[in-house]
Amino acid sequence: MDRTIGPLVLAAVALAALGCGGRERREQEGTEHVAAAGAPPVQVNWTAVEHAMGRTGAMQPGDVYKFGLPRSDLTVVVDRTQLKPALALGSWVAFKATGAGAIVMGDLVLRDDEIEPVMAKLAQGGIEVTGLHHHVLHETPRVYYMHIHGAGDAVKLAQAVRAAVGVTQTPPPAGATAPAASPLAIDTTRITQALGHSGKMNGGVYQVSVARPDTIRDEGLVIPPAMGIATALNFQPTGAGTAAITGDFVLRGAEVNPVLRALRAHGIEVTAVHNHMLDEEPRLFFMHFWAVGEGVRLAEGLRAALDLVGGRRHAP
Numbered sequence: 001m002d003r004t005i006g007p008l009v010l011a012a013v014a015l016a017a018l019g020c021g022g023r024e025r026r027e028q029e030g031t032e033h034v035a036a037a038g039a040p041p042v043q044v045n046w047t048a049v050e051h052a053m054g055r056t057g058a059m060q061p062g063d064v065y066k067f068g069l070p071r072s073d074l075t076v077v078v079d080r081t082q083l084k085p086a087l088a089l090g091s092w093v094a095f096k097a098t099g100a101g102a103i104v105m106g107d108l109v110l111r112d113d114e115i116e117p118v119m120a121k122l123a124q125g126g127i128e129v130t131g132l133h134h135h136v137l138h139e140t141p142r143v144y145y146m147h148i149h150g151a152g153d154a155v156k157l158a159q160a161v162r163a164a165v166g167v168t169q170t171p172p173p174a175g176a177t178a179p180a181a182s183p184l185a186i187d188t189t190r191i192t193q194a195l196g197h198s199g200k201m202n203g204g205v206y207q208v209s210v211a212r213p214d215t216i217r218d219e220g221l222v223i224p225p226a227m228g229i230a231t232a233l234n235f236q237p238t239g240a241g242t243a244a245i246t247g248d249f250v251l252r253g254a255e256v257n258p259v260l261r262a263l264r265a266h267g268i269e270v271t272a273v274h275n276h277m278l279d280e281e282p283r284l285f286f287m288h289f290w291a292v293g294e295g296v297r298l299a300e301g302l303r304a305a306l307d308l309v310g311g312r313r314h315a316p
Helices: 006-037 046-053 112-124 154-165 188-195 253-265 295-306
Strands: 058-060 064-070 090-098 101-110 128-133 144-152 200-202 205-210 231-239 242-251 269-274 285-294
Touching (some): 046 064, 046 154, 090 154, 101 154, 112 128, 112 154, 128 269, 144 154, 188 205, 188 295, 231 295, 242 253, 242 295, 253 269, 253 295, 285 295
Antiparallel strands (some): 058 064, 064 090, 101 144, 200 205, 205 231, 231 242, 242 285
């Protein structure tokens, strides 16, 4: 079997084997979600969730409690650029309290030999796989991204996630003292002006998040942007004002090809178009991209694509 497709084929077989039980569970969860959508959220002990996860998280807008799990153990190269974890190798999981407990969603960055054992642990813990694919092209070694969804007791969900992450080589949480951030060798002021949106520095990467203007629901529950449905634009400096960029646009169907054409017209490669979720409304497509070049020029290309999202142009 071709080693580049083997892990995905094996994963598809595993998903098919779990399909019937997963479908029945999801139908039951869907009924519970709809019933709980209008109920006030339960009180979640986030300290207990952190203990179950084995690491600290942080509250995000929309009452989302999010955990980062950077794959700093991986050395991945694309176009002679070594990817920083904050650029494209950051696993994450996010929890939100509901009227019936909590939901968890996330994206796990995996090596090919980690896919099956992670999937098995997730299934044991009642957490579903909603996507498995690549986000970038031509990386060495190949990296896979597994999207997940679960509902129930927040602590039990956290325990299941921790068990799955535990069969990978994901490093334990970093110590309390983080290294001092060095200045980014790109003009973030001009990039912000070009994009029309500001960002933040994280792990040597300039990260910009742009929420969609519409409301997204999953089985009746409103899903905030912090749960992975905001467009992500990441800039990693590569020297002399240049940067490697990657991330994903969160799009409705009618936006896919206009955004694709805008990116390509500005020299930005589209590396994947797919779904991350199963039951969201409206249906969303995630378009991943890659380019290396002058940072401000690339930001202008991303801005041209952003102007096509959400049915409205951004302010100049």
